[in-house]
Amino acid sequence: MKSVFLICCVFLLCSFSGAVEKTIWLNEMDLTLFDLEIGQAMKNTTMMGSPIIISGVTYENGVGVTTPAKYLIELNGNGTHFYAEVGPCEMKFPGRPDGPAPGGDDKKPGGNGAAPAGTPGPGVPRMSPTMDFYVLGDKQVLWHSGTMKNGDKAKIADIDLIGVKKLALVVVSVNGRGPLGGMAAWVNGKITYSGDVTPKAVTNKTVSGNAPKILTPAESELPKINYPKVIGATEGKPFIFAIPVTGKKPLQVTIDNLPKGLVLDSGTGIITGTSPAQKGTFILNVTVKNSLGEAKDKIELKVGDLLALTPPMGWNSWNAGGMSVDQVKIRAAADVIADKLRGHGWAFVNIDDGWQADKRTDEGLLLTNHKFSDIKGMGDYIHSKGLRFGIYSSPGPRTCGQAIGSYQHENQDAATWGKWGVDYLKYDWCSYGSIVQDNSLDELQKPYKMMHEAIVKTNRDIVYSLCQYGMGDVWKWGPEVNGNLWRTTMDIQDNWKSILNTGFTQTNNADYAGPGHWNDPDMLVIGTVGWSRDTKPTKLSPDEQYSHFSLWSLLSSPLLIGCEMDKLDSFTLGLLTNDEVIGVNQDVLGHQAKLVKKGSDFQVWAKNLSDGSKVVGLFYTGDTESSATDPVKMINWGDNKTEPAKLISIDFNLLGLTGKQQVRNLWSQQNIGTYDGHFETEVNFHGVGLIKLSAIK
Ligand code: GAL
Numbered sequence: 001m002k003s004v005f006l007i008c009c010v011f012l013l014c015s016f017s018g019a020v021e022k023t024i025w026l027n028e029m030d031l032t033l034f035d036l037e038i039g040q041a042m043k044n045t046t047m048m049g050s051p052i053i054i055s056g057v058t059y060e061n062g063v064g065v066t067t068p069a070k071y072l073i074e075l076n077g078n079g080t081h082f083y084a085e086v087g088p089c090e091m092k093f094p095g096r097p098d099g100p101a102p103g104g105d106d107k108k109p110g111g112n113g114a115a116p117a118g119t120p121g122p123g124v125p126r127m128s129p130t131m132d133f134y135v136l137g138d139k140q141v142l143w144h145s146g147t148m149k150n151g152d153k154a155k156i157a158d159i160d161l162i163g164v165k166k167l168a169l170v171v172v173s174v175n176g177r178g179p180l181g182g183m184a185a186w187v188n189g190k191i192t193y194s195g196d197v198t199p200k201a202v203t204n205k206t207v208s209g210n211a212p213k214i215l216t217p218a219e220s221e222l223p224k225i226n227y228p229k230v231i232g233a234t235e236g237k238p239f240i241f242a243i244p245v246t247g248k249k250p251l252q253v254t255i256d257n258l259p260k261g262l263v264l265d266s267g268t269g270i271i272t273g274t275s276p277a278q279k280g281t282f283i284l285n286v287t288v289k290n291s292l293g294e295a296k297d298k299i300e301l302k303v304g305d306l307l308a309l310t311p312p313m314g315w316n317s318w319n320a321g322g323m324s325v326d327q328v329k330i331r332a333a334a335d336v337i338a339d340k341l342r343g344h345g346w347a348f349v350n351i352d353d354g355w356q357a358d359k360r361t362d363e364g365l366l367l368t369n370h371k372f373s374d375i376k377g378m379g380d381y382i383h384s385k386g387l388r389f390g391i392y393s394s395p396g397p398r399t400c401g402q403a404i405g406s407y408q409h410e411n412q413d414a415a416t417w418g419k420w421g422v423d424y425l426k427y428d429w430c431s432y433g434s435i436v437q438d439n440s441l442d443e444l445q446k447p448y449k450m451m452h453e454a455i456v457k458t459n460r461d462i463v464y465s466l467c468q469y470g471m472g473d474v475w476k477w478g479p480e481v482n483g484n485l486w487r488t489t490m491d492i493q494d495n496w497k498s499i500l501n502t503g504f505t506q507t508n509n510a511d512y513a514g515p516g517h518w519n520d521p522d523m524l525v526i527g528t529v530g531w532s533r534d535t536k537p538t539k540l541s542p543d544e545q546y547s548h549f550s551l552w553s554l555l556s557s558p559l560l561i562g563c564e565m566d567k568l569d570s571f572t573l574g575l576l577t578n579d580e581v582i583g584v585n586q587d588v589l590g591h592q593a594k595l596v597k598k599g600s601d602f603q604v605w606a607k608n609l610s611d612g613s614k615v616v617g618l619f620y621t622g623d624t625e626s627s628a629t630d631p632v633k634m635i636n637w638g639d640n641k642t643e644p645a646k647l648i649s650i651d652f653n654l655l656g657l658t659g660k661q662q663v664r665n666l667w668s669q670q671n672i673g674t675y676d677g678h679f680e681t682e683v684n685f686h687g688v689g690l691i692k693l694s695a696i697k
Contacts, residue, residue, distance in 0.1 A: 020194065021080060021192050021193070021194055022192065022193055022194070022198075023190050023191070023192050023193075024190065024191050024193070024198055024199055025061065025189065025190050026063055026084065026169075026186055026189030026190060026191070027043045027044060027061055027062060027063050027189065029073070029199075029200075029201045030200075030201045031043060031063060031201075033071065033072070033201040033202065033203055033204070034063070034065055034069060034070070034071045034201075035069070035070040035071065035072075035203075035204040035495070036065055036066050036068075036069050036070075036493075036495075037066070037068060037493055037495055037497045037498050037501070038066045038490075038491070038493055038498070039066050039493075041063050041064065041065045041069070041071075042063065042064040042065075043063065044060060044061060044062055044063075044064075045064050046064035046089045046183045046185065047064050047065065047066050047183060048183065050089075052064055052089055052185045052187060053089060053090040054085070054087035054088065054089060054090070054152075054153070054154045054185065054187065055087065055090075055151055055152060055153045055154065056090075057153075057154065059085070059154075059185070059187040059188065061187060061188050061189075062185045062186060062187035062188065062189070063185060063186045063187075063189065064089060064183065064184075064185045065171060065183075065184050065185065065186070066182065066183055066184070067129065067131050067171045067172065067173035067182040067183075067184055068170070068171060068172055068173060068497075068634065069169075069170065069171040069184060070168065070169070070170050070204045070634050070635060071168065071169040071170075071201060071204070072166060072167075072168050072201065072202050072203070072204045072635055072636070073166070073167040073168070073169075073191070073199050073200065073201050073202070074165070074166060074199065074200050074201075074202050075161060075164050075165055075166065075167050075191070075193065075199050076165060076197050076199075077163060077164070077165050078193045078194055078195040078197055078199070079161030079162075079164055079167060079191055079192070079193045079199060080160070080161055080162060080192045080193055080194060081158075081159070081160060081161055081191070081192040082135060082142075082157065082158075082159050082161055082167065082189075082190075082191050082192075083156075083157065083158050083159075083188065083189065083190050083192075084135075084156075084157050084169075084186045084187065084188060084189035084190070085154040085155065085156050085157075085186075085187045085188050085189075086133040086145055086148075086154060086155055086157060086171075086184070086185065086186055086187070087133075087145075087148055087152055087153065087154040087155060087184070087185065087187075088129065088131055088148055088149065088150045088151075088152065088182055088183065088184055089183040089184060089185050090150065090151075129149070129150065129173050129182035130147050130148065130149045130173065130182075131147070131148055131149075131171050131172065131173040131182050131184055132144065132145060132146065132147050132148070132171070132172045132173075132631075133145035133148070133155070133157070133169075133170070133171050133184070133186075134168075134169070134170040134171075134172070134631040135157050135159060135167070135168075135169060136167070136168040136169075136170060136631060136632060136635065137161065137164035137165075137166070137167055137168075138164055138165055138166055138637075139632050139635075139637055140632075141631065141632070142159050142161075142164075143157045143159050145157070154187065161191070161193075166637060166638070167191070167199070168204075168631075168635045169186060169189075170631040170634055170635065171184045172629055172631055172634070203636075204635060204636050210541070210542055210543055210684055210687070211542070212542040212571040213542065214570060214571055214574035215546070215574065215578075215667035215668050216574040216575070216577060216578040216581075216667065216669075217668070217669050219246055219577065220246070220247065221247055221248035221290075221292055222247055222248075222290075222292050222293055222295070223245065223246075223247035223248075223251060223288040223289055223290045223292070223293060223294055223295045224245065224246050224247055224288070224295050224579070225243065225244065225245055225286055225288055225295050225296075225297040225299075226244040226245065226246060226343060226344050226345055226579045226582070226583075227244060227310070227344075227345045227579065227582050227583050227585075227586035228244070228299075228309075228310040228313075228345050228586045228588075229297065229298070229299050229300065229586070229588060230299065230300040230301075230302060230309045230310060230515075230588050231299065231300070231301055231302070231309065232302050232303075232304065232306045232307045232308065232309040232515075232516065233275040233301065233302070233303050233307070233461055234275065234303065234304070234305065234307070234461055235275060235276065235277050235278060235279060235303055236274055236275060236276075236277045237274065237275050237459065237460060237461045238273075238274060238275075238421075238460060238461070239261075239262060239271065239272065239273055239274060239275040239461075240270070240271070240272050240383055240386065240387075240388060240423070241270075241271050241301075241347075241386075242268065242269055242270045242271070242342050242347065242386030242387070243255075243264075243269035243270075243271065243286055243288070243299065244269075244342065244343050244344060244345045245269045245288045245343055246343040246344065246579075247288065247290050247292070247295075248290050248291065248292055249290070250267065250290065251267070251269070251288055251289070251290050252266050252267070252288070252289045252290070253266050253267075253268075253269035253286065253287070253288050254266055254286070254287045254288075254289075255271075255284045255285060255286050255287075256285045256287075257282075257283070257284065257285055258271070258284065259275075259276045259282050259301070260276070261273050261274040261275070261276060261277075262274070262275070262276075265386075268386060269288070269386070270386035272383075275301075275303055275461070276301075276303050278303065279303050279304045280302075280303055280304075281300055281301070281302050281303075282300070282301040282302075282303065283298050283299075283300055283301075284298065284299045284300070284301060285298055286298065286299055300588075306484075306515060306516035307461055307462075307463050307464075307484055307516065308463050308484040308485065308515075308516055308517075308518065309515045309516060309588070309590075310515070310556075310585075310586040310587075310588065310590065311485070311518045311556050311557060311558045311559060311585055311586065311590075312347070312348055312424070312463055312465075312484070312485065312518075312558045312559070312560070313345050313346050313347055313348065313558070313559045313560075313582075313585075313586070314337075314346055314347050314348025314349060314350060314387075314388070314390065314424075314559075314560055314561070315333050315337060315346070315348065315349055315350065315560065315561040315562075315565060316348075316350040316351075316352050316390070316426070316523050316560045316561070316562060317329065317330065317333070317350065317351050317352045317354070318352035318353065318523065318531065318562060319492075319494075319523050319524075319525055319529045319530075319531060319562025319563065320528065320529055320530065320531075320535060320562060320563050320564045320565075321354075321530075321531075321532065321533065321535070321564070322353075322354065322401075322530070322531040322532045322533075323353060323354035323401045323403075323532075324354065324532055324533040325351060325352065325354045325355065325371070326371035326372065327371060327372045327373065327374065327375065327378045329564075329566075330349060330351055330378055330382075331378060331381055331382075332565060332566045333349055333565040333566075334349045334381060334382045334385050334387055335385070335565075336565040336566065336568055337349060337385070337387060337565065338385035338386065338387060340568070340573060340577070341576060341577065342385070342386060342387065344576065344577045344579060344582055345582055345586060346559075346561070346576070347387055347388055348387065348388050348389075348390050348423070348424050348463075348560070349382045349387050349388070349389060349390065350389075350390025350391070350392070350424055350426065350560065351372075351390065351391055351392060352392045352426065353392050353399045353400060353401035353403055353428070354369075354371070354401055354403065355368050355369065355371070355372050355375070355391070355392070355403075356368065356369060356393075356399070356403040356404045357369045357404070358404070359404075360404065360409070364409055364412055365412060365416060366393075366404060366406070366409065366412070366413050366416055375420055376419070376420050376421065379420045379421040379422065380421065383421060388423035388424060388463075389420075389421055389422055389423050389424070390422065390423065390424030390425065390426065390463075390465075391417055391420075391422045391424070391425055391426075392425070392426045392427075392428065393405055393406045393413060393425070393426075393427060393428070394406065394407075394427065394428045394429065394430040394431060394432060395407060395410075395427060395429065395432040395435075395447030395448070395450070395451060396429070396430045396431030396432035396433070396434065396435060396447075397431055397434075397435075398430060398431040399428060399430050399431070400428055400430040400431075405430065405431060405432075406427075406451065407431075407432070407435065410450050410451050410453075410454040411454045411457065413454070414451065414454035414455045414457065414458050415454075415457070415458060417455075417458065417462075418455075418457075418458030418459065418460050421460070422458075422460065422462060423460065423461065423462060423463065424462060424463040424465065425451070425455060425462050425463070425464055425465065426465040426467055427447075427448065427451055427464070427465065427466060427467060428467040428468075429447075429467060429468035429469070429471070432447055435447075439472070441472055441477065444468070444471055444472040444474075444477075445477060445480065445481050448466055448468075448481040448482075448483065449481045449482075451464075452464060452481060452482040463484045463485075464482055464483050464484050464485075465483070465484065465485045465486070465487075465520065465558075466478055466481070466483040466485070466486040466487065467486075467487045468486070468487065469487055469488075469489060469490050470486075470487065470488040470489055473509075474486040474487075474488070475488060475509040475512035475513070475519055476512060478512075478517060479516070479517045483517070484516055484517065484518065485517070485518040485519075485520045485558050486518075486519065486520055487520045487521075487522060488502075488506060488509060488519045488520060488521055489501065489502045489505065489521050489522060490502075491522060492521070492522035492523060492525055492562075493525065494525040494529050494538040494539045494540055495539050495540065496540065496541075496544050496622070496686055498525070499525075499540070499544065499547065499548050499551070500621065500624055502521040502522055503521050503548065503551040503552060503555065503557070504551065504603060504619075504621065505521075506519055506521055506555050506557075506592070507594050507595040507605075509592075510555075510591075510592040510593065510594045511592075513555075513556050513590060513591075513592035514590045514591075514592075515588070515590040518556060518557065518558055518590075519555065519556075519557065519592060520557060520558050521552070521555065521557055523560040523561070523562035524548065524549065524552065524559065524560060524561050524562050524563070525538050525540060525548065525562055525563075526538055526540065526545045526548065526549065526561070526562075526563060526572050526575055526576075527561070527562075527563025527564065527567065527568060527569065527572040528563050528564040528567040528569075529562055529563050529564075530564075535563075535564050535567070538563070541686060542571065543684040543685065543686050543687030543688075544686045544687075545571075545572075545575060546575070546667065546687055546688050546690075547617075547619055547686060547687055547688040549575050549576075549581065550581065550617050550619075550666075550667075550688045550690040551593075551605065551617060551619070551688070552585065553581050553582065553584040553585035553615075553690075554584060554585075554592075554593035554605050554606075554607045554615060554617050554690075555592050555593050555605075555607075556585060556587075556590055556591065556592045556593075556607070557585070559582075559585055561576065578666070578667060578669070580664075580666045580667075580669050580692075581666050581667060581690065584607065584609070584615045584666065584690075584692075587607075587609045587610050588610050589608060589609060589610040591607050591608045591609070592607070593605040593606055593607035593615070593617070594606065594607075596616075596650070596654050596655060597650060597654055600623060600624070601620065601621060601622055601623045601624070601646070602618070602619060602620050602621055602646065602648050602683070603619045603621050604616060604617065604618050604619070604648065604650050604654075605617045605619070606655050609692075611694075612694075612695065613692055613693060613694040613695075614655055614657065614692070614693045615666070615690065615691070615692050615693075616650060616655065616679075616690075616691050616692075616693060617688050617689070617690050618648040618649075618650060618681060618683055618688065618689040618690075618691070619648075619683070619687075619688050620645070620646045620648060620683040620684065620685055620686060620687055620688075621686065622643070622685060622686055643685035644685070645682040645683055645684050645685065645687075646682070646683055646685070647680055647681070647682055647683075648680065648681060648682075648683050648689065649678060649679065649680035649681075650678070650679055650680070651677065651678050652675075652676075652677050652678060652679070652693075653677075655693070657693060657695070659676070659695055659696065660674050660675070660676045660695070660696040661674070661675050661676070661679075661693040661694065661695060661696065662674055662693070662694045662695075662696055663675050663679055663691050663692070663693055664691060664692040664694070665689070665690070665691055666690045666691065666692055667690055672691070674696060675693075679691065679693070
């Protein structure tokens with residue numbers, strides 16, 4: 001009786017004081033809220049899908065991340081203890097010394113076992129990263145691992161959390177980022193807490209406070225001829241080009257001097273046929289009419305050696321579906337582009353990785369996998385919409401997604417693509433790293449030269465996109481191997497840091513861009529993205545998306561939409577259909593903007609246009625220096641939810657301008673006024689002011 005009474009007392013005491021401790025494992029929390037620049041946090045594996053190994057020890061329970069990594073957890077003062085072991089991960093796959101995961105599981109980021117977005121192919125030099133792990137509580141450093149390097153034994157964080165409201169786990173890497181920089185893990189991580197409220201991960205995103213606002217004016221019903229105003233072709237090739245026209249339907253397009261061999265469908269503005277057999281510039285006098293009026297303009301068809309006279313505009317499947325892409329999605333993308341975007345110049349529909357079968361035929365022919373039962377029919381469908389069809393492969397034996405590459409089958413593969421009607425090839429280095437002899441320029445160029453020779457034999461105009469992440473300063477020699485565009489960076493991700501690392505780093509290569517030859521800081525990460533079947537709205541804020549699109553336009557970057565086209569929302573559509581902003585990107589001069597002014601939290605970029613005007617982007621980048629290394633500043637503690645706008649100014653002499661200038665806001669398509677010597681404007685956090693300055697005569 002006495003003992004029953006005692007047990008009851010202990011039970012009551014525990015339940016009333018709330019002293020019963022519970023545990024939540026880190027790997028059971030919502031890992032999608034781990035804030036990484038590249039990839040996503042993985043339960044019990046590294047981001048590459050390999051086991052978590054720290055200094056030779058394999059851990060079954062852990063969270064694999066890439067650096068820098070940030071994770072914010074709401075404890076509400078209920079936490080009592082945090083425990084984790086941390087360290088840099090070794091990259092080992094069973095049976096493989098190094099390299100990407102074998103294929104098979106399309107649930108992994110990147111799908112089908114592909115190296116996740118942002119992952120370089122093997123052969124891209126890896127740095128030897130160092131990294132610092134931090135546990136923070138309410139803006140204080142509670143624990144710091146010190147600087148750790150590959151091979152170091154895991155260190156133990158074992159700390160009290162009494163009174164802590166917000167817990168943050170941060171990994172900082174000073175000398176590298178992502179897979180190039182570092183794979184890190186928090187293993188056996190757990191939080192003990194009391195009370196009924198379970199610790200919960202929350203978003204670390206800094207909120208700019210601005211809701212999505214469509215700045216692009218509603219599409220006019222009047223007939224209009226948009227960009228591009230120039231198109232390149234080589235002699236006597238299959239030709240397809242849709243005159244970019246908008247306005248209330250039905251529209252009627254006429255061209256009074258179309259060269260022989262070309263046919264115009266006047267209801268759609270689509271020109272098909274064979275390009276002229278002689279080199280030369282053909283000026284097409286275009287008229288578009290509807291019930292409300294007519295518009296006239298000239299479009300130049302330049303038959304010569306160069307394709308892509310303006311940066312290619314289109315869509316690519318990678319940032320949306322990763323390896324999960326299939327022909328239904330491609331056709332659906334073609335439908336949306338033809339319906340909503342073609343009139344604004346969007347022209348390519350490109351399949352990225354994930355279309356290839358596992359085996360070649362006995363004759364060595366490359367086949368499609370089950371997701372592409374009729375690729376030729378799909379290509380024909382794309383063409384029937386007045387759009388052009390792009391494909392993807394690697395010079396290595398395997399692509400980055402572990403599909404079959406074109407190594408030793410270059411001519412055969414190019415011939416196959418020719419038969420399918422391909423108009424664009426993205427050729428991605430990936431496993432060519434295992435073939436290359438050394439880092440010499442010859443070796444870097446070799447596979448790209450070889451494939452160019454093969455595609456020339458197809459008798460098609462194939463825009464050639466080199467993808468090797470900028471190795472060997474590719475912008476210096478891309479034209480030599482006949483590349484029309486070349487990636488200059490690692491893969492883009494949908495976060496601001498990634499935009500800073502890709503777009504905002506493109507000033508030193510500016511002089512190498514021009515008609516036919518473009519620096520490519522990777523595809524657009526607006527709309528619904530995800531690199532797998534599991535897509536979500538981009539993590540970029542609306543202001544960040546305006547900056548992204550404005551900068552890519554200023555940079556004359558290829559514009560390849562990377563979102564799910566069947567989930568195109570009105571905000572994203574607004575971003576993609578502003579003809580004045582697109583006009584900056586598609587300007588015939590092909591000048592790439594340069595950085596003209598920089599402060600610790602802002603940048604001003606300027607581009608020359610063919611009409612003598614300048615386009616200037618005033619970007620409020622936010623503090624890019626201390627927030628990259630100070631762990632406390634890397635966390636959004638919730639007390640600065642709305643960052644105020646900032647006044648950014650530019651002196652006209654920094655732009656090489658004298659005299660009065662008419663200033664036009666390109667997103668709203670409105671003149672703001674006349675300015676002399678200087679312009680300044682309020683810019684939202686991570687946002688942009690995009691203006692055009694035209695001299696007043
Ligand atoms: C990466 C490339 C990505 C995508 C992917 C496909 O190397 O940078 O853009 O093409 O491979 O596996």
